[in-house]
Amino acid sequence: MFGYILRRLVSGILVLVTVSAATFALFFYGPSDPALAYCPETRCTPERLAAISDQLGLDRPVVEQYGDYMKGIVAGDDFQAGAISIACDAPCLGVSFKLRLNVTDYLWGRFPATLSLAIGGAAIFLALGLTLGVSAARRRxxxxxxxxxxxxxxxxxxxxxxLALLAYLYLISEWSIFPASGYYSPFSAGPYAWVKGMLLAWIMLGLVYSTQYARFSRGSMIESLNEDYVRTARAKGLSERRVTLKHALRAAIVPVVTIFGLDFALLLAGTIFTERIFSIQGIGLTALDAIGTKDLPIISATVILGATFIVVANILVDVVYSLVDPRVRL
Amino acid sequence: MTESDFLTSAPPASAQQGADAAPYLVVEDLTVRFPTADGVVQAVTGLNYTLKQGKTLGIVGESGSGKSVSSMAIMGLHDPKRTDMSGSIRVGGREVIGLSNNQMQTLRGGEVAMIFQDPLTSLHPFYSIGDQIAEAYRAHNKVSKAQAKAKAVDMLDRVGIPQARNRVDDYPHQFSGGMRQRAMIAMSLSNDPKLLIADEPTTALDVTVQAQILDLLQELQRDFDSAIIIITHDLGVVAEMADEVLVMYAGRGVEHGPTRELLTHPEMPYTWGLLSSVPDVTASTESRLLPIPGNPPSLLNPPTGCPYHPRCAHRDKVPGDLCRTELPELIPGRRGPAHLKRCHLANPDMIYETEVLPEIAPDLVELVTEESLEDTSDPRHPGSPENADQIDTPQRRAPDPDGEVK
Structure with a gap:
């Protein structure tokens, strides 16, 4: 098991290196010059453009920039921008072009909103989806x-x-049924404000995801209800409730765990639509803004963050699988 | 009954009650239908049989003949929403049809237990063997988890799992096929059921293990005085295990009688077909098997008249197209009241001896002819069921080398 996880971690790191290299390549070999975004449209002279490129370090060879970036992640780095020096400890994800901020700290500040959104949404769609799926399967x-x-x-x-936009327009703006969102208040500052800012976003996320989970768990449940061992459980004289929950659901939930692991990782990587519509200052919204301003360090950081979540979730799913199913040995 | 004395105690008193005891299981005019989108599947129609404590009934027939469906009906394992059942099933005098799911629960796994065909798929892959046996025990006994676990160890030991104490926490995939079926048997016997339904208990096992499992079942039957229904398509299993045989075809009983009588003097062409389909291990490799031609009938739209007539080689011997137009009754033939058959043939015994037997077991013709002469002189005493375990199928007896078969 330990050796297996180690192998998976190594291959996961290779994935991350590839993903970050691809992001760099897309950025630099894309159709437009990244420095152009910071050059005022009307007064952008070639000299000025070159100065901006120089200031951001974009005029150096791409491979060198990528090497520095990787070095920063492992060892940390310090950035000099004119008179200001920005300290950036490992894992250093660079300094934002536009905001001149340490990206690691910046994203860390944005992450709780995304985490809250993911946890609340996942709780709703998992509970709702499984309940609906199981009861539909039983009443097939x-x-x-x-x-x-x-x-x-x-x-x-x-x-x-x-759907989310309409919900926002009617339920918040028009009818004020739900409290206005967008003011992410950390859980530590009191659960009421935390819930209030997130409620409708959770519900929308939960509702839409739950439909997939309902159908998926229904299918999985129908399959396991037809298994011989469920018939055995019934033949033992167990109650229908126990047959369904302990015997059928136990087997049906295994494939659901797999999907859930990956879905949750995607949610942690940022939900662009949800965060945009409900103006939640999370990772997804940050990434969206960074793409608009061609802020490479932030774009790259969000991509690496998302890829990390997915790699880790994949490993976790396999580990959980081996815990749930005694036949699987890692 | 505590753990220790169930291991040592003599068979319960009911064993000594003799043949006059009321049957433990009475199935009367049982009809099971499944309405589907394509029509109504007539899985079982008008089935009758009875079974006493300590006795074994073998139900044989092809896939889809209704043998499993009728037995699962006893356990109430058909989804009532998808099943139309009529007739009567009385277990220990109590009517089962129409019981609610909750009422069935005390019966299932308690008084009536079932062993299924494939022990690998019938055991839950995620729970240990011991947990699954303990769960069955706790479903019917108010005991602690530790007591149930001890019971599981006892039961595993009882069915011959070596080092039961160490194996009790194993998962089904860590057991061999034969051990899994032993574990299934241990599970089903954990509540001392009065009726055990074994649905093809040895089909998924290899031959040497089959014999062990059958021996185990017989031994346990003696100890627990259970009634056993053994569902199989293996006539060898029937010959070894059953006191009585019920042959089913297209959801109906087509022949029913004491095992020895039925296997030596079958009166229904379908039974002849089953007998001739048994491979003879001593036959030369060139000799052909004699399968029953055609396929089992569709139960959505069963044939008119005798359901077997489209495949029956002897239907021309019945005058007036009767086989195609009229369903024969399941009634005693010429061989006494215990042997029932559903067939229009007037002289099945003669056809069997002169036409069927020479083809499927030529060396037995003489023997059976002599025997039948004896038997017909006293038709009220056909082969006695008590001796059923001493006989075998004709095919098994055929290779007997010491010249008894003359």
């Missing part, structure tokens, strides 16, 4: 099963951003 073919499946398809068919 009946009206309530069909109602669950078809309503989940309908919700899924509407683009998420439209």
């Amino acid at each position: 073919g009946t009206f309530s099963d069909k109602a669950i499946v078809s309503s989940s398809l309908v919700i899924n068919a509407v683009p998420y951003y439209l």
Whole structure:
């Protein structure tokens, strides 16, 4: 098991290096000059552009810049910008072009909002999705099963951003049913304010994701309810509740865990639509803004962060798998 | 009954009650139908049989003949929302059809237990063997987890798992096929069931293990005085285990009688077909098997008349197209009241001896002919069920080298 995790970590690091190299390549070999974003459109002379490039270090060879960047992540770095010096300890993800801030600290400040959003949303969609999926599977073919499946398809068919936008417009702006969002208040500052700022975003995220989980867990549950060992459990004289929850669900939940691990990692990497619509200052919104301003260090950092979450989630899912299923040995 | 005395105690008193005791299981006119999108599947139609404590009934037939469906009905394992059941199933005098799921729970795994065909898929892969046996025990006994675990160890020991104490925490995938089926048997016997339904208990096992499992079942039957229904398509298993045999075809009983009687004097062409499909291990490799031609009928739309008539080689011997138009009753033939058959043939015994037997077991013809002469002189005493365990299928007896078969 230990050796397995070590191997997976090594291959995960290779993935991260590849991902960050690809981000650099896209940035520098793309159609527009990154320095142009910081050069006022009307008064941008070639001299000025060159000065900006020089100041940001963009005129150096790309490989050298990438090497410095990697070095910063491992060993830390100090940035000199004119008179100001910005300290950046390892893991140093660079200094933002636009904001002139240490990116690691900046993202760290943004992360709690994304984490809160992910935890709340995941709690809702997991609970809702599994409950709906399991009850639909138990009532397969009946009206309530069909109602669950078809309503989940309908919700899924509407683009998420439209649904979230409409919810925001009506439920917050127009009718004020939900408290205004966008003022992320840390959990430590009191749970009420924390919940208040996130509530509708959680519900929308939970609702939309839960439709997939309902369908997926329904399918998985139908399969396991047809297994011979569920018949054995029933033949033992166990209650229907115990047969469903302890025997069928236990097996049905394994594939759901896999999907959940990856979905949760994606949520942690930032939910661009949700954060944008409900103006939650999280990783997703940060990435979106950084793309607009061609702020390479921030873009690159969010990409690496997202990739890290996915790599780690993959390893965790496999470890959890081996804990849940005694037949799997890592 | 505590752990220690169930291991040592003599068979319960009911064993001595003799043949007059009321049957423990009575199945009367059982009909099971599954409405589906394509129509109604007539899985079981008008099935009747009874079974006493300590006795074994073998149910044989092809896949889809209704043998498993009828047995699962006894356990109430069919989803009531998807199943139409009528008729009567009485277990220990108590009507089972129409019981609610909650009422069935005390019966299931308690008075009636079941062993399934494939022990690998029938055991939950995520729970240890011991947990699964303990769970079955706790479902019917108010005991602590530790006591249930001790019971599980005892049961595993009882069914011959070596070092049961160490193996009790193993998972099913760590057991061999035969050990898994032993564990299933241990689970099903943990509550001393009065009726054990074994649904093809040896089909998934290799031959040497099969014999061990059958021996184990017989031994446990003696100790627990259970009634056993053994569902199989292996006539060798039936010959070894069963006191009585019920042959099913297309959801109906087509022949029913004491094992020895039925296997030596089958009166229904479908039974002949089953007998002729058994491979003879001593036959030369060139000799062909004699399978039953055609496929089992669709239960959505069963054939008219006798359901077997489309595949029956002897239907021309019945005058007036009767096989195609009229369903024969399951009634005693010429061989006494204990042997029931569902067939229009007037003289099945003669056809079997002159046409069927020479083809499937030529060396037995003489023997059976002599025997049948004896038997017909006193038709009220066909082969006695008590001796059933001494006989075998004709195919098994055929290779007997010491010249008894003459």
